[in-house]
Amino acid sequence: MKQCLVVDDSRVIRKVARRILEELAFEIDEAADGQEALNRCKKSMPDAILLDWNMPVMNGIDFLRRLRNEPGGTIPIVVFCTTENDLEHISEAMLAGANEYVMKPFDGDIIQAKFMEVGLL
Amino acid sequence: MTISTVDFDFVAREVKERSGLVLTPDKGYLLDTRLGPLARKDGFASVEEMLRTARVRRDERVLAAIVDALSTNETFFFRDKIPFESVREHIVPKLFAAKGKGARIRAWCAACSTGQEPYSLAMTFEEMRAAGQPIEAEIIATDLSDRVLEKCRAGLYSQFEVQRGLPITHLMKYFSKQGESWRVNDRLRAQIEFRRVNLLEQFNTLGMFDIVFCRNVLIYFDADAKKRTLERIAAQSHPHGFLLMGGAESTLGVTDAFQPTPDRRGLYARNAAWRKAA
Ligand SMILES: C[S@@+](CC[C@H](N)C(=O)[O-])C[C@H]1O[C@@H](n2cnc3c(N)ncnc32)[C@H](O)[C@@H]1O
Numbered sequence: 467m468k469q470c471l472v473v474d475d476s477r478v479i480r481k482v483a484r485r486i487l488e489e490l491a492f493e494i495d496e497a498a499d500g501q502e503a504l505n506r507c508k509k510s511m512p513d514a515i516l517l518d519w520n521m522p523v524m525n526g527i528d529f530l531r532r533l534r535n536e537p538g539g540t541i542p543i544v545v546f547c548t549t550e551n552d553l554e555h556i557s558e559a560m561l562a563g564a565n566e567y568v569m570k571p572f573d574g575d576i577i578q579a580k581f582m583e584v585g586l587l
Numbered sequence: 588m589t590i591s592t593v594d595f596d597f598v599a600r601e602v603k604e605r606s607g608l609v610l611t612p613d614k615g616y617l618l619d620t621r622l623g624p625l626a627r628k629d630g631f632a633s634v635e636e637m638l639r640t641a642r643v644r645r646d647e648r649v650l651a652a653i654v655d656a657l658s659t660n661e662t663f664f665f666r667d668k669i670p671f672e673s674v675r676e677h678i679v680p681k682l683f684a685a686k687g688k689g690a691r692i693r694a695w696c697a698a699c700s701t702g703q704e705p706y707s708l709a710m711t712f713e714e715m716r717a718a719g720q721p722i723e724a725e726i727i728a729t730d731l732s733d734r735v736l737e738k739c740r741a742g743l744y745s746q747f748e749v750q751r752g753l754p755i756t757h758l759m760k761y762f763s764k765q766g767e768s769w770r771v772n773d774r775l776r777a778q779i780e781f782r783r784v785n786l787l788e789q790f791n792t793l794g795m796f797d798i799v800f801c802r803n804v805l806i807y808f809d810a811d812a813k814k815r816t817l818e819r820i821a822a823q824s825h826p827h828g829f830l831l832m833g834g835a836e837s838t839l840g841v842t843d844a845f846q847p848t849p850d851r852r853g854l855y856a857r858n859a860a861w862r863k864a865a
Contacts, residue, residue: 553764560756566754569746572750576747579752
């Protein structure tokens, strides 16, 4: 079973994402900010990360840059999932090493399509 | 509210004659759910009143709107993926082998709905060019509905639509943001010519094609209309031409004009030996 870390400061969003991804046969772990996510990854790298941008403590883009510099940090496939929906943010995320990008609001179809796009399904 | 049998029969006959769509009685609910909003929008007191107007006055505009409201426009970018892989990996190499490398390719999306299919094809060609292939292509995209063609020409898609099937790298490369929507870049839009064509009517003025996408439309036709349409598409296809159909469609048992390509789902090759019966 593939593991996916859901990183979002909203409990509601984490719950929705969890439900969608569990249905797609992922094993889910959750983190509420980038620092918490980084700690998780240092212990063990997940196969996939669904990543919010704006979060307290450490935001998504800072997390991603640090993750990619960790040993084994290029392994997880990172799908951004954020309300930021302009070209500048998308480009910045892709440059920082994201693999795909979801603009909120999302639903099961979008998550499934994007995860297929990056070969997670 | 339920539609009377007389009204249902009238709508079913008009729709079949105009678009080929077969409305079976179990689809009666569609009349309520899809024609209700249309009747309200056009200021009719009820669906019945709209149908009465359509029937008695033979109001062409209302009739066309009814046909449009009852047809399914569901589509998305790179739908099923495989057809676009087939273009890149199988069709273009075969066409180049037959016509010479870099030969001009004519492609037709025969029921393009809101445009995601022809734009996906145009992006496929662009990606091949970027990879150094000498692609010179002309894409004609047609549909019965003026409403969807307008959207095709505008090339404007919602955030939801650009997230179904379109890789983010393609969004970045081929679209620009406009308000909360995304617009296909001019360069890509200029590569496609959109026209209204009813597949039940003549389309030989479109000329001859190397590639025809006819996906998820014949599925709504009866066997006879399916066969006639496919054979008329064959007549507009070069002997080395290809046809792409939807996941639930096939030419098998319908016509010999095209033959399935082994291991390429949805891909059919023009049967060069086939001749249209006189
Ligand atoms: C489900 S969409 C298919 C879109 C696209 N080919 C795809 O596979 O995603 C079907 C389209 O066929 C069009 N259509 C239905 N009857 C037609 C006819 N007789 N001639 C041309 N287009 C027709 C409808 O307007 C609709 O846009």
